[in-house]
Amino acid sequence: MAEQAEKSAPQTTGSGSGKSMLGQLELDMRLMGMVGAFILIALAFNLFTDGRFVTPRNIFNLTVQTVSVAIMATGMVFVIVTRHIDLSVGAVLAIASAMGAMMQARWLPQLVGLDYGNPMIAPMAIVTCLAVGTLIGAFNGWLIGYQGIPAFIVTLGGLLIWRYVGWYVTDGQTIAPLDKSYLVLGGAEGTLGVTLSWGVGILASLAVIYALYNARKSRKSHGFPTKPLWAEFTVGGVIIAAILGYIATLNAYDIPKGKLRRLFEARGEVLPDGYTEAYGLPISVIVLIIVAVAMTMLAKKTRLGKYIFATGGNPDAAELSGINTKLLTVKIFALMGFLCGLSAVIASARLASHANDIGTLDELRVIAAAVIGGTALSGGIGTIHGAILGALIMQSLQSGMAMVGVDAPLQNIVVGSVLVFAVWIDIQYRKRLGIKV
Template structure:
């Protein structure tokens, strides 16, 4: 019989994590992103000074974790992340949508034609008219909702498998977009519309700090109110120190993100063109930061709305109940056919929102816009922990999954990895993420 006592470290770690009520999947995804960021920071530093055998120098000379790259990474992630939030609901209900990239192309074609040809020719509105962008966006959202709802009707009421309907949609809507534009690039687009693209539309330093502080206060208040509600209903709560630590982490993350966005300086030549826009009285000596892009704010708004739908509404409960056991959900009175229509219509609207960001960032509608986005969106949702078996998925997980995907692609492009090899790595990561999810479920006893 051994006199050795068991090592208390693992149980202590588990106790801390359980006390903080930390989502281990979320922690794992954040850890994966940090590892990717550090790896590419070192790699780009080594590429800059290959003759210096000093890891610290490599890290300091790296380009991946600079404010400029993080800013660009954030605006590049938005379009896929917006659509991935909808893909979570699709996969949770045991369906799949292969048409999101093509649907994005169709909605951007509609919006491009609306603002450059339909409204000017039909109503005599010039491209700079203040109503142009909002009518355009409304047309795109309605188009996405109608197409998505129609596909949902075929799946829900006509019992055609989602794989077949959306595979057909991939072929149909991509070529509908081509037909609408005669295969031409449509643009330039309205200036107000292009504010949603990223670098053309940002809050600036001052308003970014205002928004960041308001978000930090709102997050802290929300966590405290949630704790008070648990106490009122006699649910178990975290210790005060754990609640304080969580609030501190959330506030630090928000303010840290704002600081990084503000640290990306506007080039002097750009400031000189319109120095008053950047809060300067004269162009000489004026320095300014971009701040938070409007497209990132749009993603945050979408994430909040989709999270509320998932966690606080009857629709969200029906979605997860149907994904957990479709037969039981139908027997309990849930109209699963209508639910399918609603989910795919919602995805159509999100494709239109993603299309706004994508086309505004380019400044044009192009024939190849959204190509392979369906694979990126599905990969983001799966990497973010959405189970292909249905019933399990989170909105924040899909967004972090999209960020991980974009980080891999951006980092590999920065170090000179050819596009075919980038796709090989992304495919390997997707398979690895599913394997890890399966192993996690086996170990945790989750279904």
């Protein structure tokens, strides 16, 4: 019996005998398919735009444009995982943006006497956006969890209500200018520069090495098989190369001479001949990275995350096991609202104003990003990194078609077709793996 047990024990040497080289890498093939799709999209649009798509300038703009949808998509993962839907995210972004803009341009200067440029304006506006989004999200969750109204109906009503509440708050006007400190979160007005960007890239690379080492150590301590060392080095090397390559690309995008000249003049200086300066990593991307890490940790390392996925997998069993699914629903939608408020800050700062059409159709882009990223509409399955990659694919399609000259109606037709096709591919993939769909 002892010999049989020894033979049946898991091997921890990581030799990977009996597996192909690709099998020993243990890659997530669905994720690899998404990465491959993104690369193909980028190469195709680069060909049709005579090399203008894959340039430092366009990569920078593409990244900045993706951030607000990607942030909301991370929250939509939790919503869909628990078998709900949120159609109101674009409208909640709009009302949060309206309230934040009014705080900066109207209420604080007129009611409190804080002049434009006061250091308290930007923090108070940000807190306003976050608070408005969180409160609306919690209210949606209460209606869904405790009052039993379907999420589709509650959030469909919110889609119609909150955008036009924002319209009345601003009297239908575009609100500008916004505080300069606030605009730092939007993209071009707030970047780290070359040196700090390389510092972030190096720190991110070290974090990848630590994460791989820690995961390998954990698998060994629990007696699970591990990858061969060459496979670990290959995976880590590819990820680090992607991080440093992205940083190098952003650092290759120089600030236009005219803008540099204005910056120097604002400081009472003269732009030296031949002087150049690159944008580097946008602060909005740093915010997205923090959100992604926090949401991933929440999903994998906390009790709340385990409850979310357990409830999505089997709501009845989760309730019978003692999970307060009603309160859980409130928490999930409050978190979704908070992320909508944060996206409102990013989006309005990027545009340097609040306009009435801000966030229009974002609800569809956010849902599409989560679904394309592998979140199952049947519940229980979804990843944060997949949703962010889905948002990047969606934005790449839209930006690429705009650069090629495709008109807006056809762009929406293509995006809708891609969404349906992605869901079909996901269903076929899960069927092959024997996962119930």
